[in-house]
Amino acid sequence: MVLPEMSYNAPFLSHGLLSVAALHKAHLLPARRDKYLDLAAYHQTRGMEGFRSGFSSIDEKNWHPAFCFSSTIVIYAFSQAGRTTDSMADILQIFVLIRGIRSSLLGAGRNLTQTPFSAWANGIWIVGENDEASYDFDPPLDHSALPLDTFQALRRLFAFYRTNLSDCSREDYEFATLQLRKSAILMAHAGSQAEIGMVMFFPYVISASVMSDIQAKDPCALVLLSYFSVLLSLVENQFWYVQGWSKRLIEAIDLQLNGDTKFSKVARWPKTIITRHSKN
Incomplete structure (x- = not known):
């Protein structure tokens, strides 16, 4: 429930979530794939526009919705909508994206363990990271x-x-x-x-x-x-x-x-x- 609640005050995040929902429908319903991929692209574009216009910089007040939206971008990049015919270029783009999220959003001492997203971190590091x-x-x-x-x-x-x-x-x-x-x-x-x-x-x-x-x-x-x-x-x-x-x-x-x-x-x-x- 964390992401939907957060999206109430961040319309760009709503578009990101709707984009992921459309991608999932495209995956589940191959016969209607093109329709849902188009819908996913629309919401992804709207989300990116809102994100860019509303975030001149990332700070302690806004990094939570920015992190959530960035996660939807990664899902989009992995999905059928984000793929091209060049697999090597695609994986490089995803790696660059993930590195950028890590450095810009989780830098400056920020971490997920003391946030509503702690389950994401705890679910990964079932053996201590360090x-x-x-x-x-x-x-x-x-x-x-x-x-x-x-x-x-x-x-x-x-x-x-x-x-x-x-x-x-x-x-x-x-x-x-x-x-x-x-x-x-x-x-x-x-x-x-x-x-x-x-x-x-x-x-x-x-x-x-x-x-x-x-x-x-x-x-x-x-x-x-x-x-x-x-x-x-x-x-x-x-x-x-x-x-x-x-x-x-x-x-x-x-x-x-x-x-x-x-x-x-x-x-x-x-x-x-x-x-x-x-x-x-």
Whole structure:
């Protein structure tokens, strides 16, 4: 009830919520998809107009509705309405968007734990975000959708970067791989109740250098994205707006790697997992 109540005093947020509702209807009713996608685009445009005209700056008084509206923008970007034929450009746009939300709205010491949105944060960090000791050991995967060899695969990825990258970029990729491991651990503990935020914190913790490599379609970044795609695939059934994304990404990555033996070999595990997942 928090978002609808907040939207009473923020018309742009009402448009954002109506846009998401229309997107969901488009997902549920394929025969009327075009009608609802048009409606979603209309409300998204109206919401953006209101947001831009009403927010010259973000402060302590207005960041709550701004955060809520920004979340609807992310959903729109993931949805069919926000997709283009270029999957790599699309995922880069989403990563940039999430990083922007994080820096502009959740900066300056702001956090969700003392707000009406605390459930969003608490639902993700079922293991303490900064409790590094809790991420040292592989949790059991008995009640998780994660492939049983997930942690072995991530260790192989870590070793690949350690062996093949120069000092200037190795640390960034090793850190990014550890963040994928953290995501997998959170999902393992969550079992069948994994939250999308357990995957989507990844874009805002990777370095600017890795982001630049994603934009440049550097093979090292593409391999990293392929492993990210596996984790994303595991929440697609619960979160309708990301359905099909992992398959889109892995196909685009495979095309970009273009049979490069070294990189295609290390990306084989994600490709196998997602191909199997998309057939189920």
